[in-house]
Amino acid sequence: MYKHFIPGLFFCFLLIIWELLVKLFRIEAWLLPPPSAILFSFWESGSLLWLHTDRTLIETVAGLGAGAVSGFILAVAMDFSPFFKKLLYPFLLLTQTVPFITLAPLLVIWFGFGITAKIILIAVVCFFPVALNMKEGLESTDKNLQKLVRSLGGDSRKIFSLVKLPSSLPYFFSGLRIAAAYAVLSAVISEWIGSDRGLGILLIRSSKSFQTDRVFAVIIFIAFITLSLVRSIDLLGKKIIPWHYKYYKDGVKI
Amino acid sequence: MTSPVLEVKSVNKTYEITENKRLKVLDDVSLELKLNEIVAVVGPSACGKSTLLDCISGLSVVDQGQILLHKNPLNGRTGKVSYMMQDDVMLPWKNLKENIMLPYEVNGSTIPPEKTDFLIKLFGLRKFMGFYPGEVSGGTKQRASLLRAYVSGHEVLLLDEPFGKLDAITRHGILHWFLTIWQKKKLSVLLVTHDIDEALYLSDRIYVMSASPGKIISEIKVPFKRPRTDDYIATPQYSGLKLRLLNLIAG
Numbered sequence: 001m002y003k004h005f006i007p008g009l010f011f012c013f014l015l016i017i018w019e020l021l022v023k024l025f026r027i028e029a030w031l032l033p034p035p036s037a038i039l040f041s042f043w044e045s046g047s048l049l050w051l052h053t054d055r056t057l058i059e060t061v062a063g064l065g066a067g068a069v070s071g072f073i074l075a076v077a078m079d080f081s082p083f084f085k086k087l088l089y090p091f092l093l094l095t096q097t098v099p100f101i102t103l104a105p106l107l108v109i110w111f112g113f114g115i116t117a118k119i120i121l122i123a124v125v126c127f128f129p130v131a132l133n134m135k136e137g138l139e140s141t142d143k144n145l146q147k148l149v150r151s152l153g154g155d156s157r158k159i160f161s162l163v164k165l166p167s168s169l170p171y172f173f174s175g176l177r178i179a180a181a182y183a184v185l186s187a188v189i190s191e192w193i194g195s196d197r198g199l200g201i202l203l204i205r206s207s208k209s210f211q212t213d214r215v216f217a218v219i220i221f222i223a224f225i226t227l228s229l230v231r232s233i234d235l236l237g238k239k240i241i242p243w244h245y246k247y248y249k250d251g252v253k254i
Numbered sequence: 255m256t257s258p259v260l261e262v263k264s265v266n267k268t269y270e271i272t273e274n275k276r277l278k279v280l281d282d283v284s285l286e287l288k289l290n291e292i293v294a295v296v297g298p299s300a301c302g303k304s305t306l307l308d309c310i311s312g313l314s315v316v317d318q319g320q321i322l323l324h325k326n327p328l329n330g331r332t333g334k335v336s337y338m339m340q341d342d343v344m345l346p347w348k349n350l351k352e353n354i355m356l357p358y359e360v361n362g363s364t365i366p367p368e369k370t371d372f373l374i375k376l377f378g379l380r381k382f383m384g385f386y387p388g389e390v391s392g393g394t395k396q397r398a399s400l401l402r403a404y405v406s407g408h409e410v411l412l413l414d415e416p417f418g419k420l421d422a423i424t425r426h427g428i429l430h431w432f433l434t435i436w437q438k439k440k441l442s443v444l445l446v447t448h449d450i451d452e453a454l455y456l457s458d459r460i461y462v463m464s465a466s467p468g469k470i471i472s473e474i475k476v477p478f479k480r481p482r483t484d485d486y487i488a489t490p491q492y493s494g495l496k497l498r499l500l501n502l503i504a505g
Binding site: 243 | 312313334337339341357359361388406
């Protein structure tokens, strides 16, 4: 707890400076609202925020889930079939450089302004970090561990379930972590393109009507959602791969 | 004379490192292991001892020659012999108990707990059962992997440097246990080691292997009677045998 105390105090200090500067120089609220106004806006538009959050959250979780599951399946399929890997891996590498968020307008043409287009976009964006990480995890599995299970008479399915899968789960989770941040981002951006509900559209509306305090509130809220999502994934990881967290603290082997 | 349980007949193995860089590891290696016999293969580091065990266990396929288990060719088939690999290979995501029980899990059979509980106690492993391999010492892991090889339950037991990381006291206890078990269970043991004292203490015969390529250069009968007490170490016969082995290994 103590390690968060001093940065927290520093953050409060920065907020006070901000508040004072805005008051001192009489900066217009539509240009830069003081922290107190942003806080008030949370209270004022709280129900509005929640109203738009459920849509964004559904899109994010559904898209992330679909992307993660299909990324996982592809990585496993490539591991079982060398031909499949040879066929698809070059594409996987190539598509890493494509900013998939630019597909949003295209998906709107195909699927309209509804939730489907958003979920597909998020799934596509989340698919790649999960697939690539999982593939790397499967490939970096310790050869000696595979030898061990093989020497006991285990076939390739046993090697997969006893060695490769648990060994690559930490990679899967780090992929999922990256994907989660992308997912919220993609949800918000795809809502900008057009939607009837969602935090992205609330953000745009607030911006167009110069309700800058609410713009801040929505941004903070989106950041909060992303953080909670990443944190839930970390907690899930700790549940599923406890041995990993026993050896590694903050990513360093102990 | 009993017929051999395990026969290695003129085995050759070459590793292809790159396209034009090849390394011959085993050169016409032949040996045999009889029922209820302990045979040691000694040799310098990197002489192909581990490769030999890999081939017998079926993990590696030989280029030429044959490996026979009760006269049946074994080439490339795994799960027919118990094998304790070097480096105490343990699954990091399973605790020590689950690692020891791995042979049962791989074969999908049920675990007889009363038998293993006794062994776990004997190996001094009881208090470590809930620990992950990363949390215990090398010696503890070594005992656990020896136990795992034993519980996999085959008649032929291959051991690759099985006692190297144990402290002198634990080692003495384990070696003693090992000889007792061996006598009771009619195990046939092929042991690979670079420790001459260990080979002389445990085995009935010793094959001496030369390095690169690995070749059997000598076969020595160990004349000491069983059960062996510690007294024979002080005999001139022991010293003479040890010196002979050292000279053979040095080439």
